[in-house]
Amino acid sequence: MINTLIGDIGHASVIVAFIAAIVSSYAYFMASRTSVEVSGDTSWRKLARGAFYVHGLAVISIIFCLFNIIYEHRYEYYYAWSHSSNHLPVYYMISCFWEGQEGSFLLWIFWHVLLGVALINFGKKNKVWEAPVMAMFSFVQLFLTSMILGVVIGDFKLGSSPFILMRDFMTDAPVFKMDPNFIPKDGTGLNPLLQNYWMVIHPPTLFLGFAATLVPFAFAMAGLWKGRLTEWVKPALPWSHFAAVVLGIGTVMGAYWAYETLNFGGYWNWDPVENAVYIPWLVLVGAVHTMVVYRRSKHGLRASYVLVIASFLLILYATFLTRSGILGNASVHSFTDLGLSGQLFAYLAVFAVLAITLLVYNWRKIPATEKELSTYNGEFWAFVGSAVLCLAAFQVLATTSIPVYNSFLGFIGIESNAALPADQIAHYTKFQLWAGVGIALLSGIAQLLWWRKGDKNSFIDAITIPAMLTLLLSSLIIIVSNKFDVFNFKLDNPAYIVLLVTSLFAIFSNLSITLGLISKKVTLSGGAVSHIGVAMMLIGILFSSGYSTIISQNTSGMLYSREFPDEINRDNVLLWRNSPTQMGKYDVSYRGQFFEVKGVPGYINKEILFRTADEYQAIARADIKVGDKAYYTTGDTLEILSPENTYYEVEYKEREGDNTFLLYPRAQLNENMGGLLASPDLQHFADKDLYTHVSGVAPEEKEWGELKEYEVSAGDTIILNDYVAVFNGIEVINKVPGVELNPGDVAVQADMKLLGEKKSYHAHPVLMIKDQMMGRFPETIEDLGLRITFLNIDTENNRFKIGVNSTQKDWIILKAMEKPFVNILWIGTIIMSIGFVMAIIRRSQEGETNKSVTPKPKKARKVQAA
Template sequence: MISYIGEWTWAAWTGKILIILASVSVAISAIVFSQKAIRERKSMHPGKSKTGCIFFVIHFVFLILAAMLLMLLFLRHRFEFMYVWQYSSTDLPIHFLISSFWAGQEGSFLLWAFFQGILGLVLMRTSGRWQAGAMGVYAAAQFFVMSALLGIDLGFMQLGRSPFTLIRETIGDIEGTIFSRPDYLSAITEGNGMNPLLENIWMVIHPPALFLGYASVLAPYSLAIAALIRRKPFDWIPVVLPWVIFAVLTLGVGIILGGMWAYVSLTFGGFWAWDPVENASYIPWITLVAALHLLLVARKRQRGLLLAFVMTLLSYILVLYASLLTRSGILGNTSVHAFGENGLLAQLLITLLFFSILPIILIVRRYRDIHTEVPENFRSREFWMVMGSLIMVLGAFQVAFVTSIPVWNKIFGLNMAPPSNPVAYYNAWQMPFAIVMAVLMGLASFLTYRNSDWSKILKRSLVFFAIAAFIGFIAWVLHFPGKPLYYVYLVSSVFLILVSVDVSIHLVRRSFNPGGMIAHLGIGIFLTGIMLTFANSTVISRNTSRMSLGDTQTNAENQIMFRGDTVEMGPYLAIYSGREEQGRHVYYTLDFYTHTNDTLKKVFSVRPSVNRNEKMGYVYNPSTYNMLFKDIYTYISFAQDGPGFFSLTKASDIALKDTLSVKGFQLILDSLAVETPGTEIDPENVNIIAFFKLFNSNGDFIDTTRAAYIISNGVVNHVDGNFKNAKVGVSFRGVSEQPGTIQISAWEDRPDFIVVKVVINPYINLVWLGTLVTFAGLVLAWFRRRRQVNIKFV
């Protein structure tokens, strides 16, 4: 038994015990709630389960303590823990260090469980007579999430992975390894670091928002199951509506924040690249929106109840399916967002099957209770709301089917390939759905429940269609001539905007809450912005130098910029004016000018950057200059590497006082010095400094410099030297086997240049405005539905 020096063994055991206690507590809570729900399923006034509530609260306390302990491990740089070592390092700023918490599988599961725990407490106190049934299901789902953190090997399958596993625990036999030493921690002074793709401020915001959205979908699912158990098919609707709206809002915010992250990052393919993981979160959002509209129909007209149940339940099942796709490794080769293979496939599949089979059984048993007529009067609002919901789901099904190609390949042994150009493929499929939905949303807004006067509605609709056709024609002629489908798309989205504004004003005048119409208005603005922005982007950089950058497209879209030179880019003149190094990041400053009256006027500057991560590769980060009607989106296609602006010219061994010819100069190794922390030389901790002199071909002295070869705890680093007067550099690469001889590399100057791509994205602010208006409408709708149901905290 080895007693390890400085190891936080207590934290490993404490963390694992806290996860186990939280899992056991929530399992007991699920059992207690479920038993009470089954016993009182026919009671008109079911009671509340104090025992179930107590155990759910206890589980959340243990969960909070486990999360706090894991965060402490990150903040204290406890690299003896595998999860901390994998996703953090000492050079991360505090906001990235905090976000390392959810950078991997284990932490993101814990984050998901945390949000489900918070919302579970709210549901527990506000669900009233639905508490036992809803919380029984909710606590069971929470147990499945918590079990993904247990890290127990059952032999036939792996039950989760613990974030509190020590590195040495992942090695079967530590004999002969560094972990057989009691002081092994002295050799683990640095972590692997965060993936540079994740070193973005949106990493701090997007995952918590998305997992809050995922967590919020569980409450409607749980209430639907409770309604099926109690055979109260209509009574649950007023209670579930605020939860569905909240889930649509939070999951929508999470998705949009991911799009904003992708927009400001090169590595995720743009605002929406139809990546499989993006699609996996988008699909349940669509079914949630469909569920919301179907629930409104069922509440108002007692029609389409079965569809409302199916869409509500399907939304959470699709969240679990999204987790399966993302976390099992199935999408590892088709998505930049997905995790790799990790042994959790069986557990995730069992979870998905359990929560899929349970509602199927209940729906079959309660079919007579929940089967109601689907609205058939095409003159009524409810008919078109149901039709619109089904069209939305049909569009989501197309996305789901193609996204699941890796799943079909795995199940049926197929070899289908995903679309080679996902953006073009999905856009071609989804544009007709968007057009039909925009028109239906506009028309349905004029309709009333039961029956409507179609003559009046057609007159109003034709007026707005005419206005939309005129506005759309202008936009089409200016931006998309020769693309008739784009014109139809623009007319439909502008029509939706006009109708939504008109109906919203009408509702406000009658003192009604216009939340739903405002949300529709936001969708219309968003759809218009998507078309005008991303189908209308203009590349203003092009290669005007005599240097070839490769193929025709690359030369047509990229510009070589030498430092200090002025190049023409669209309506601007651009100058690469400088670079600045900040740790691993290099920022390149580009100044943009306009030319008026023979004078240059500086308009703006951008600073694209490069994150130089030696372990995981370089990441190029764009820089965006925001204007009212457009963004100037600039990123580095290529930037020079190496010490300063030097390229390798010669590598050689050199002895003390020897001379090496470099670029017409004579380089002399003048002297060597050794620095050690103690009185004796420690080969694991030593600095060797080489002093050089440089002379010209006539023997005249030019300059001196020094280069260092540093060994710290067995890790080698280099500090290079530059002869500024001659623009020559030297790097101390190692110690030769010959006494008094070292290995060096000499560098010579080359022109400082970068290759950039500059894109104008017009009207992008319409996209952001549309999302804000949509979410504002959902917030108003939530308050309306919240006031309509008498839910008290108990």
């Protein structure tokens, strides 16, 4: 009998969270209509706070219930069955939690709860903001919670519940018609591409960034609503910094996951889902700059409103894009449509209409400084920088939204077949490269003018040294790359040279500012430090993407297969097992297939693992050691962590030098996901990464040749498929992997030695008599393409019959590329993040030292009736 208690509790908690969000939103709305400081009435605020805390506790209950059904393998629930499996480790079960739409919505809701609690406590210090800001927060939570409500009334569906039972989801499945209480014994498992440690930390970080964009938006909306048109910037600014840095880190984490896991050859592919996160981040960073300008000079308040509101609405638009199914085949990793398209559109439309209406209504009331900014003013260049960021975002937005245009035109009866650019990387890079140039140049000029207070002579003095250092270093890099054989590329592309020069200028300019401010107050240099990080990221992107070099060129003059795409035949090498092949400056050898074994570091050769009926278990055919430590002895049963994944050992050896290393690119054959799924392996050097992945593998089902039989005696030498083999004899064994021997059963194994090209191999085929029946366990030597079977024993003549099948040797097709100076990108990300954190600390300290003082209400005088 199915136990639905945990699901009932979870679903009830969703309903409680939804109702509590409604109550909190309404109560905060009512509390915002009157000034508590004047009236002294706190009843609505107390009710609102209590409702929000109830909402938060209900959300925690939902999380507990959903993780419980995953962790306890409750496959009667569709969510657990479709995302988890029996053999996943706990950390991948955490990834299962947010692999589905409902779980990711819940993660988003959870971060809003934590941020809301923080704002309520913040509101106690400055009560004028709590009610209007939290009214907006609770209103957003109302919409988000409705996404997981799972209420169906007739044909109307509100949300998709993560607690739906399999029998209710698959009502037409025959198994549930025969047995309504049927429970699968295992789930379908986590998407293999998501079985990566970055998928444990990347989604929570990204969704925290999503959630944090609501805070400055809520402050801006509260300012418009309550007529506090200028005061909102101060409390919202630290949160804007926080949202920008978290969203930026989450985006780069996703890029690094793609770099480590996907085989498209890099960290960014301009996929629509990638773009959907990149766009609001650019706009949010632009908003941070305009808000900083307003705090200093009272310019740009209207721009701050527009950009803060736009950044949040773009988050909602990104949600609509990735979850509505509208992208169709345009993206490789968008969510499937759960029938929530209308709900998602309503979510976006409500807040877009609300925000635009309030902004238009108050537009003329928003203070605007009539004084124009001079070109020697840092604020002017900060505005220009924000404009460049927004233009870059708009270019990506316009192209990414092509499927939306088609869908909308189709909805109104106009057929449109507009398609995304055939070469999206070239399309986006053509504009984004020059946007990067503008950002780098402006970040250097703006910072120098910002701290020089717009003084022309002072600016000229300040820019001289950074400009000279830039010209010196950039000239040195260009000369060395073009005249000397130091790098594997020549820096001769004019656009790339311009990007390098402007990025170096940004680094030196901001470094000079940082060094000058450290003696005064470290946190003052947060903006300069973050600009240094961004400039380093641009340099890392320039070299790692612009000068990525494929070293696995096919120089054999032959096609591997006419069925392969031109790219595979051209840019890959065919590696026969244990046959070295020249590739660039390396001799590369494919050494064999390996598995991950629980409790054993590294990878274990498949040849010493005897597979059992349970694909997750194997028996050691030899002692398993790593270094001097033994982990398993012969005959031990061990657990294979991910039997669907095979790791291909590839040895790289420099022809001129002693440097030798091993890489283990991963691949699996998965027909449900389009065939071969390959993940790269990386060798990190100080100045580059060597990026290697498998493009093709030999079929798992081998075509064995005709069985050839040999009669041999102990000590005989025979030739097997051009390899010398010595038959040493036989021996009785007491254990056969995977078989229990009873009294009266007999098992013997042959002992053979085969001489390969590079090393010797030992084969031990087994002949067994169990329960008066004969059984055979052949030995397969993958390196030599041989399968040896112990066929029979002639006891009278002391002769033994051996059968041998041969097949094509094992092979893989490998692609390898060098990505120069990619580490500069990752280091730049860290430095940018440090700069943002410094800015958050600075703005928070400003808020503490310059608290706005709210006058206490005067007591009303008692008037006695005459």
